[in-house]
Amino acid sequence: QVQLVQSGAEVKKPGASVKVSCKASGYTFDTYAISWVRQAPGQGPEWMGWLSGYNGYPTYAQQFQGRVTMTRDTSTSTAYMELRSLRYDDTAVYFCAREGSGTYQFDYWGQGTLVTVSS
Amino acid sequence: DIQMTQSPSSLSASVGDRVTITCRARQTISNYLNWYQQKPGEAPRLLIYAASTLQSGVPSRFSGGGSGTHFTLTIRSLQPEDFATYYCQQSYTGRTFGQGTKVDIK
Numbered sequence: 001q002v003q004l005v006q007s008g009a010e011v012k013k014p015g016a017s018v019k020v021s022c023k024a025s026g027y028t029f030d031t032y033a034i035s036w037v038r039q040a041p042g043q044g045p046e047w048m049g050w051l052s053g054y055n056g057y058p059t060y061a062q063q064f065q066g067r068v069t070m071t072r073d074t075s076t077s078t079a080y081m082e083l084r085s086l087r088y089d090d091t092a093v094y095f096c097a098r099e100g101s102g103t104y105q106f107d108y109w110g111q112g113t114l115v116t117v118s119s
Numbered sequence: 120d121i122q123m124t125q126s127p128s129s130l131s132a133s134v135g136d137r138v139t140i141t142c143r144a145r146q147t148i149s150n151y152l153n154w155y156q157q158k159p160g161e162a163p164r165l166l167i168y169a170a171s172t173l174q175s176g177v178p179s180r181f182s183g184g185g186s187g188t189h190f191t192l193t194i195r196s197l198q199p200e201d202f203a204t205y206y207c208q209q210s211y212t213g214r215t216f217g218q219g220t221k222v223d224i225k
Contacts, residue, residue: 044216044217044219045157046216062120095162097162099210103150103152103153104214105168105169106153106155106208112162
């Protein structure tokens, strides 16, 4: 069965960076895109960007351009999301999600990684 | 970014009620519209994709409709496990979520 397993919770200081991993299993990793979505406390989901399944090329949402890097390691079927220059309002649960064929729907999700930015 | 607007933002309903949630896109998105259910502490769960296609394993009381800029999610007979927050999401250009509709018990 398809599974996305993310790395554990992180606590970071303002200005630091965080790197979250997402290990996929149960399907051919490089045939589906992976998106990253975050959700601040009490807020709706916010899309951050995606990694092409075909070539691993990233596309970032405009509001994260210059501060986020998405990569992958096909040898371990793992996707990564690094966010730099962390601010207090980056405190959120970060999810990875597989994009299904059809209308790029998020058909499988990781369990989420809580990133807390605190001094 | 394509802005997505859901209505209502919240509603109260009883078990057995028929519930409809509306989602409007600021510009046409064809049928690139997906619906999710989220419960506290959980990841969102895909219910409907391509505006009206039921995801595998999702009960048939859920249905979706619409195209272009106007879409609906209908729950035919609300069950206790359906009390949750529902989000629409466009995938036509980038990806954008609606602000959510919280369905709670009347």
